[in-house]
Amino acid sequence: MKYEEFDQQIREMIPQPSAAITDALYRMGVEALEDRPQDLLIAFEFISRYFSVDVLQGVYEIIQHGSAVLPNELVAAAVFLQAGDTSEHMAQMAKNGELMCFYSPREKGEISPLAICSVLEAGKKVNYFTIKFGKFTPKDILARAKRFAKQQGVSVTGALECISLEGEVSTGLYAARNVLARQWTKMTTALDTIFGTCPAVAARVTFDADRGHTAVEYNPLWQKAHMAHGQIAHREKQSKPFCRER
Secondary structure: OOHHHHHHHHHHHOOOOOHHHHHHHHHHHHHOOOOOOHHHHHHHHHHHHHOOHHHHHHHHHHHHHOOOOOHHHHHHHHHHHHOOOOHHHHHHHHHOOOOOOOOOOOOOOOOOOEEEEEEEEOOEEEEEEEOOOOOOOHHHHHHHHHHHHHHHOOOHHHHHOOEEOOOOEOOOOOHHHEOOOOOOHHHHHHHHHHOOOOOOEEEEEEEEOOOOEEEEEEOHHHHHHHHHHHHHHHHHHHHOOOOOOO
């Protein structure tokens, strides 16, 4: 991607673009992202749809505080900013490696897969989050975790901590395959804080291991954004010219 195209899209998206910041972001995209500055644009586009204008501006400005923020860190930074944090602190967290391995959209228009997850077992509640909401059925995941826990003599909570979308349970799973993300108290708290006021958090999912059932509380703002996105996608599909196969 040429700088001119990158700069144009930034100007169309960011409320108050800066030539210096845009230049720094583009250079980072070329040097650190193997000549893929468009990955930054995809992340900014996601943030522009799900977070406030101030958060979008704040995420864009993080790099001016002395630390580059990679695409898989930008959405994490947006969550913290939406919850009241600052760009300066995000730069420090990025420098310390505290924002890594969150969610990074792969293409423009992706539906937010962020959700809060709670596991109830033996009268205790443990909170997690997932970046895979919509890709798994909570009831099926809980049933598989309960079977594994019974067979192996471990807690259902422990089984849920290492279960994949396909229902495979193993402590040796690559972390990216797990339904539940690693325990990250700051992130879980931030997601809970913005639930109901920000469409980025899709739902609260409860796994009740004691009673063997699940519950999903949807965020009305996420549902509205999801519906609007579906309508836009449908209109775009209808507007494409019809080409008869030969």
